[in-house]
Amino acid sequence: MKNSRRPGTKPAAKSGQRPQRNPAPGPAAKAPAKKPDGQRVTLPRALSKLGYCSRTQAEELIRNGHVAVGGKTITDTEAWIDLATAKISVDGKAVAAETFVYLMLNKPRGLVTTRHDPQGRPTVYDCLKDHDNAHLSPVGRLDKASEGLLLFSNDTQFANALLDPKTHVAKTYHVQIDRLPDAATLEALREGVTHDGEFLSARRVELLREGDRNAWLEIELIEGKNRQIRRMLESLDISTLRLVRVAIGELLLGELEKGAVRALTQEELAALKPQSGGG
Incomplete structure (x- = not known):
């Protein structure tokens, strides 16, 4: 069978193939701004990656003139360096990558x-x-x-x-409270409570064991807000007697x-x- 395609046209794309398209005519696209490669980082980030200190601590050291690169003091916290070749020192002492602990x-x-x-x-x-x-x-x-x-x-x-x-890494706590909780109390903790205008919730709340006057709960959090468990219990007029973190993720x-x-x-x-x- 003769090809009935008109002269000057391209054959249709086969099934499963993307049709080829010619770019629309127009001005040449500008090259994107060059980004630093994997070895180039800011000086605070370099000190952090080397395990010397946190980025916040590094910024303070830099601003106060304690950090030098290649013997030259740097006070610009946004300065970029080549982590592979830069010789960094703090107060005259060379900074090298530490073994992670x-x-x-x-x-x-x-x-x-x-x-x-x-x-x-x-x-x-x-x-x-x-x-x-x-x-x-x-x-x-x-x-x-x-x-x-x-x-x-x-x-x-x-x-x-x-x-x-x-990352939703769970933290698990065993919490001793000053009373024997009823089903409504446990359900309220599971659904979440409001304390000082802030909504607080736990991923899991279980009754571990009961005594004559108090009980132990197992509470799992993925948020980690300030004093979160104590505040959740306070919102229900419950006092925390002991609070023990027993796991982070799978680490016991x-x-x-x-x-x-x-x-x-x-x-x-x-x-x-x-x-x-x-x-």
């Missing part, structure tokens, strides 16, 4: 989650005296009256991903003694990183 602590009650407390109270770093903790930061917080699983790391990317609400507090610190195993870290969006 991942620790877990069973935080005792009465310690504040900060390195230096203006009121002179004991801090979680008192438990890390046997570790080189100069650049370790807590991954999240537990308030003074709370206990349990607290992570420390100098891997800021890992820490930020684990804390990002978008287990039998770690109060005040004790240990490194995460490779298996534990591998289980946490996919949950946090890490590599």
Whole structure:
């Protein structure tokens, strides 16, 4: 059969193939602005990636003239550098990439989650005296009256991903309350409550066990707002007697003694990183 296609026309595209289109005539497209490659980062980001400090801390160091690149002091917090070749120093001391460290602590009650407390109270770093903790930061917080699983790391990317609400990494708590909860109380906690105009909710609330006058609940959060569980209970006129974080994602507090610190195993870290969006 002769091809009935008219001269000057293109054959129709076969099934499953995209038809080819010629670009519409017009002015040449402008080249997109060149983006920094994978080795070029801002100076605060470089100090963070090297595990020296957080980006916020790095910006303060830079502004105050403590940071030099190639021997030249840099005070511009938006300066870009080549991370692969730049020689960075802080107060004259060279900064090199640190080995990433991942620790877990069973935080005792009465310690504040900060390195230096203006009121002179004991801090979680008192438990890390046997570790080189100069650049370790807590991954999240537990308030003074709370206990349990607290992570420390100098891997800021890992820490930020684990804390990002978008990753939905669950934190599980065992909470002792000052009464025996009825079904309506448990349902109210599951549905969410309002405290000081803010809606607070838990992903899961279960009754663990009851005594004569009080009970233990298991509460799972994915938000992690300030004093969230205590505030949720306060909204129902319930007092928190004890609050213990027992798990972060698949990482369990287990039998770690109060005040004790240990490194995460490779298996534990591998289980946490996919949950946090890490590599």
